[in-house]
Amino acid sequence: MQTQKVIDHIVTWLKDYTVNAGLKGFVVGVSGGIDSAVTSTLCALTGLEVRCVEMPIHQAKNQVSRALNHIAWLQKNHQNVSIEQVNLTPVFDQLINALPPVKEEESRFMALANTRARLRMTTLYYFAGLHQSLVAGTGNKVEDFGVGFFTKYGDGGVDLSPIADLLKSEVYEIARFLNINQEIINAAPTDGLWGDHRTDEDQIGASYDELEWAMKQQEIGKNTTDFIGRKKHVFEIYSRLNRINQHKMKPIPVCKIPQEFKK
Numbered sequence: 012m013q014t015q016k017v018i019d020h021i022v023t024w025l026k027d028y029t030v031n032a033g034l035k036g037f038v039v040g041v042s043g044g045i046d047s048a049v050t051s052t053l054c055a056l057t058g059l060e061v062r063c064v065e066m067p068i069h070q071a072k073n074q075v076s077r078a079l080n081h082i083a084w085l086q087k088n089h090q091n092v093s094i095e096q097v098n099l100t101p102v103f104d105q106l107i108n109a110l111p112p113v114k115e116e117e118s119r120f121m122a123l124a125n126t127r128a129r130l131r132m133t134t135l136y137y138f139a140g141l142h143q144s145l146v147a148g149t150g151n152k153v154e155d156f157g158v159g160f161f162t163k164y165g166d167g168g169v170d171l172s173p174i175a176d177l178l179k180s181e182v183y184e185i186a187r188f189l190n191i192n193q194e195i196i197n198a199a200p201t202d203g204l205w206g207d208h209r210t211d212e213d214q215i216g217a218s219y220d221e222l223e224w225a226m227k228q229q230e231i232g233k234n235t236t237d238f239i240g241r242k243k244h245v246f247e248i249y250s251r252l253n254r255i256n257q258h259k260m261k262p263i264p265v266c267k268i269p270q271e272f273k274k
Contacts, residue, residue: 012181014188018053021173026057028171029145036060036091037147038139040131040166042203043077046149046174048195049186051081053173054147055089062142064095066134068103068127074203077195084192095138099130106130124204128165139170148172153179153219157226158249159256160202160215167259178226179219215252217245225249 029036036059039051054061063082067075085092106126113119135146148169154160155175161167174182179200186196199210200219212218217225225246228237238246 012184014184017177017181018056018185018188021053022056025054025147025171025173026059029057029059032145034145035143036062036145038062038064038135038142038144039147040064040066040135040149041078041082042149043074043081043195044149044198044200044203045179045182045186045191045195046151046154046200047078048081048191049182049189050147050149050174051085051092052189052191053185055085055092058091060142060144061085061089061092062095062138062144063092064097064135064138066097066099066131068099068130070203071208073198074201077192077198081192081195097134099127099134103127103130120205124202125162125165127204128162128202129168132165132168136168145170148175150175151177151179151182153222153226156260157222158215158252159259160211160252161259162204163259166202178223180223215248217248221245222249229253 025037036057037054039047039054039061041047041051041063051061051063063085065075065078065082082092082094086094103126107123132146138144139146146169148155148166148171150161150166150169150172151174155167155172174185177185183196199212201208201210202214215222222245224242226249228246229250233246235243235246235250
């Protein structure tokens with residue numbers, strides 16, 4: 012990958028889109044992970060206003076410290092970067108208390124995990140509205156268009172997606188090129204929605220390198236019968252998630268009413 016050219020292309024695209032929209036800059040949720048670190052840095056390189064929002068909800072301390080360290084590094088290198096810290100833990104807890112109990116605890120845990128992402132989305136749009144800014148998405152290509160590993164109307168609720176055409180490995184390449192903090196590069200990817208230390212790989216059952224491989228195999232027309240062992244298992248994981256999460260990747264279906272019914 013021609014890393015510098017890719018970076019320049021994204022930065023120009025971000026700036027042109029925002030200026031043409033008549034807006035001032037970007038709001039980015041910074042989690043302490045690689046994707047939000049790269050996205051916020053690319054936004055900072057535009058020279059436009061960048062508001063980094065750190066929004067813990069029962070967050071692991073190392074995730075919070077990585078996020079704050081990254082934002083401090085950005086502010087040291089870019090005068091256009093500011094920080095907002097919003098502790099959403101009490102808001103989340105109060106919402107849990109207001110919701111009725113359910114028998115299926117496992118489904119409740121998943122629903123509440125997605126609720127965390129939606130609370131954060133709401134917070135990002137609050138600041139975007141205050142400061143005439145766009146919410147910049149942090150999803151990469153594998154998450155957004157491969158396995159659908161994001162929350163609809165949560166981290167999937169954004170105005171523009173600067174890294175959504177980059178594979179996870181390419182995001183890491185850009186991170187190294189931009190000298191993103193090594194602690195972020197070394198950290199295992201996690202969505203931070205569970206209040207514990209589970210990683211993306213723990214949840215999905217495959218690493219991002221494996222998912223990238225499966226994504227490429229599907230693109231060239233391979234299917235499950237072409238593989239054995241671990242490769243077969245990974246391809247099955249990818250294919251299943253890609254199939255069941257199409258509702259996240261496609262536009263909202265609209266029921267079209269025949270014109271003769273409206274007469």
